[in-house]
Amino acid sequence: MEKLKMRTPNLVNEDLEKNGDIEKLGNIGKIGKLFPDCLTERIGADGNVEKAIDFDKLKQELSKSIVEGDEERYQFTWPGKKQAIITANAPINKTLRPCRDESVDFDNTQNLYIEGDNLDVLKLLREDYLGKVKMIYIDPPYNTGNDFVYEDDFAQSTDDYIVNSGQTDDEGNRLVANTESNGRFHTDWINMIYPRLRVAKDLLSDDGAIFISIDDHEVENLKKVCDEILGETNFVASFPWRKRTAKTDVPFGVSQDYEQIICYAKSSLFKASVEGKGRKYFETPDFPGKRWRVHDMTTQRTVAERPNSNFTMVNPKNGKQYPVNPMAVWRITEEGFPKYLADNRIVFPGDYEFLKISNPVLRYWEEDDKAKAGDDFGRIAVSTKLPESVGMSQDGTKELSSLFGSKVFDYPKPSSLIKYLLSVCTKEKDLILDFFSGSATTADAVMQLNADDGGTRKFILVQLPEAFSDNSMANQSGVKNICELAEDRIRRAGQKILEEHQANKTDSSAASKTNRLDAGFRTLKLDSSNMKDVYYKPSDVTNDLFAQTEDNIKGDRTDEDLLFQVMLELSVPLSAKIRHEEIGGRDVLVVDDNYLIACFDKDITDEVVTDIAKRKPQYFVMRDSSAMDDSVITNFETIFQTYSKDTVRKIL
Numbered sequence: 001m002e003k004l005k006m007r008t009p010n011l012v013n014e015d016l017e018k019n020g021d022i023e024k025l026g027n028i029g030k031i032g033k034l035f036p037d038c039l040t041e042r043i044g045a046d047g048n049v050e051k052a053i054d055f056d057k058l059k060q061e062l063s064k065s066i067v068e069g070d071e072e073r074y075q076f077t078w079p080g081k082k083q084a085i086i087t088a089n090a091p092i093n094k095t096l097r098p099c100r101d102e103s104v105d106f107d108n109t110q111n112l113y114i115e116g117d118n119l120d121v122l123k124l125l126r127e128d129y130l131g132k133v134k135m136i137y138i139d140p141p142y143n144t145g146n147d148f149v150y151e152d153d154f155a156q157s158t159d160d161y162i163v164n165s166g167q168t169d170d171e172g173n174r175l176v177a178n179t180e181s182n183g184r185f186h187t188d189w190i191n192m193i194y195p196r197l198r199v200a201k202d203l204l205s206d207d208g209a210i211f212i213s214i215d216d217h218e219v220e221n222l223k224k225v226c227d228e229i230l231g232e233t234n235f236v237a238s239f240p241w242r243k244r245t246a247k248t249d250v251p252f253g254v255s256q257d258y259e260q261i262i263c264y265a266k267s268s269l270f271k272a273s274v275e276g277k278g279r280k281y282f283e284t285p286d287f288p289g290k291r292w293r294v295h296d297m298t299t300q301r302t303v304a305e306r307p308n309s310n311f312t313m314v315n316p317k318n319g320k321q322y323p324v325n326p327m328a329v330w331r332i333t334e335e336g337f338p339k340y341l342a343d344n345r346i347v348f349p350g351d352y353e354f355l356k357i358s359n360p361v362l363r364y365w366e367e368d369d370k371a372k373a374g375d376d377f378g379r380i381a382v383s384t385k386l387p388e389s390v391g392m393s394q395d396g397t398k399e400l401s402s403l404f405g406s407k408v409f410d411y412p413k414p415s416s417l418i419k420y421l422l423s424v425c426t427k428e429k430d431l432i433l434d435f436f437s438g439s440a441t442t443a444d445a446v447m448q449l450n451a452d453d454g455g456t457r458k459f460i461l462v463q464l465p466e467a468f469s470d471n472s473m474a475n476q477s478g479v480k481n482i483c484e485l486a487e488d489r490i491r492r493a494g495q496k497i498l499e500e501h502q503a504n505k506t507d508s509s510a511a512s513k514t515n516r517l518d519a520g521f522r523t524l525k526l527d528s529s530n531m532k533d534v535y536y537k538p539s540d541v542t543n544d545l546f547a548q549t550e551d552n553i554k555g556d557r558t559d560e561d562l563l564f565q566v567m568l569e570l571s572v573p574l575s576a577k578i579r580h581e582e583i584g585g586r587d588v589l590v591v592d593d594n595y596l597i598a599c600f601d602k603d604i605t606d607e608v609v610t611d612i613a614k615r616k617p618q619y620f621v622m623r624d625s626s627a628m629d630d631s632v633i634t635n636f637e638t639i640f641q642t643y644s645k646d647t648v649r650k651i652l
Contacts, residue, residue, distance in 0.1 A: 036229070088196075098561070114461065115483045116527075119195055126203060128571050131204070133203040133204050134425070136435075140213075209270045210264050213241070223235070223262060233268075236263040244393055281293050308335070309332065393413075396414035403492045408474045423449060429457065432459045435461075461486070465481040576591050577592055584607050604622060613644045614643050615644075618647065620647050620648070620649050621650045
């Protein structure tokens with residue numbers, strides 16, 4: 001039986017740290033695809049700019065310590081960048097503890113609400129949810145020049161920053177007087193966001209994308225960070241969002257009414273779309289049961305650009321000629337014209353009385369459109385101009401105030417904005433992540449969209465439990481921190497959505513959608529590992545000490561605490577269904593219909609082990625100290641070899 005190490009492993013591959021091994025990865029394109037931030041430009045032997053791999057940076061990617069290198073290159077850098085990379089890759093020794101009392105429908109919901117520092121949480125989620133998140137939306141704290149709540153180990157003091165950023169001469173004198181306005185605050189903000197985005201990228205599916213709300217202070221730096229992490233070619237668009245109406249008392253007399261929502265894809269597989277106006281299809285007697293539409297035959301290319309499309313089209317029915325427009329040639333070539341004609345793909349003026357056309361047009365079959373578009377049939381490309389229906393900040397404030405009866409949060413995003421973004425890039429069963437979740441607008445939007453289209457989208461929200469100030473409306477109403485407010489918001493919003501949709505009992509479709517709606521969430525809290533940290537000098541080791549440390553589990557941890565750490569280690573979804581069963585008088589935890597069975601109860605007998613083995617779980621986990629006596633440990637492997645030899649057995 002294998003000992004479960006109960007840790008988050010370091011994902012850094014130390015074996016690739018040597019140049020010889022790196023070269024085995026293949027050409028520049030392959031390395032650049034794996035590590036887009038290592039792709040750079042240099043002056044080649046012929047004097048021209050060429051793509052190259054920054055091997056210093058690549059070695060840094062694959063190392064746990066800072067790698068020095070001074071080769072000149074095009075790059076985006078700042079004080080603390082190397083440490084930020086290390087921070088993203090560094091392992092942690094933490095876990096997530098379930099909180100049933102704060103959850104809603106704990107045993108059945110597929111939604112997660114996680115309290116804790118999002119960098120640590122993202123690292124814990126990375127293995128369980130690698131490549132499983134379709135959309136990430138975040139609204140990180142904007143850089144106002146104040147200290148950030150998210151203070152990582154590499155955070156610098158003002159004096160340290162001045163030295164490391166070269167703002168002193170050889171004698172240590174300051175070269176820049178106004179330190180508050182010369183980069184430190186940009187550096188702090190970038191160091192905060194960089195490692196979080198690096199880890200989050202791993203969670204995105206290949207066809208997924210991330211949307212990030214940001215104001216003008218850091219939008220350019222954020223784009224550069226995303227260019228490195230996700231690749232410049234994966235930049236999708238920047239969506240201007242109008243957050244307010246124009247103000248008059250503003251610097252320079254210009255009211256900054258817009259924020260940006262920048263979008264990056266994981267890869268070229270991502271595709272956004274919106275419901276379009278229905279195409280007009282016809283069904284005519286000459287093609288019964290085969291609907292078709294028409295489209296303009298010309299392009300915006302000239303004869304010089306497409307000389308093979310420079311021909312006069314002739315209607316074989318009447319010999320009428322249609323010369324090419326030299327500034328907008330035909331979509332088809334002269335060589336391809338006969339085949340299009342034979343396939344009934346060309347419609348001439350006069351073929352159908354209801355078509356008012358003066359030039360030939362192309363015919364497209366509905367069945368071909370459906371085959372090509374798949375699930376996106378009837379949908380069109382997304383404009384960067386957001387519809388007015390997404391609302392402004394004041395709409396988000398009103399929305400939250402209506403749920404709580406008073407203003408409890410400053411500047412929440414309206415759920416209609418997030419709902420729109422969800423609608424353009426997610427399908428009914430997708431997973432959505434928000435690791436700067438604030439007042440839980442994303443959860444509200446997911447539930448609303450599911451209620452509208454019958455989807456089963458799931459959300460994972462992560463938020464640091466920041467305390468409200470003493471004079472805040474939230475604090476005065478008895479809410480201690482932002483997590484308490486967000487969880488209450490999800491409860492209230494979920495109940496409201498259920499009530500609104502259940503009110504329309506006459507609509508069977510609406511009732512069916514409502515019955516499937518998951519308005520619950522499973523609350524988890526970041527904490528230190530469930531395992532004891534034991535450090536003793538050799539002289540301290542006695543028989544009594546061994547007796548004290550026989551059970552290596554912390555005394556305040558429950559069986560469900562242990563289970564969730566096991567689920568993290570075994571990459572079992574944290575939303576998996578859990579039920580308690582009694583086997584042989586012992587409490588047994590069954591996860592996802594026998595996929596994982598865990599028993600942390602005391603005095604486990606051979607009979608209990610046998611009953612569990614007969615169920616043939618994928619995994620079985622128990623505590624070192626759970627066995628009734630040594631014979632149970634002795635017989636353990638024999639029992640599983642007899643009844644379920646393929647079960648992976650582990651102990652804590």
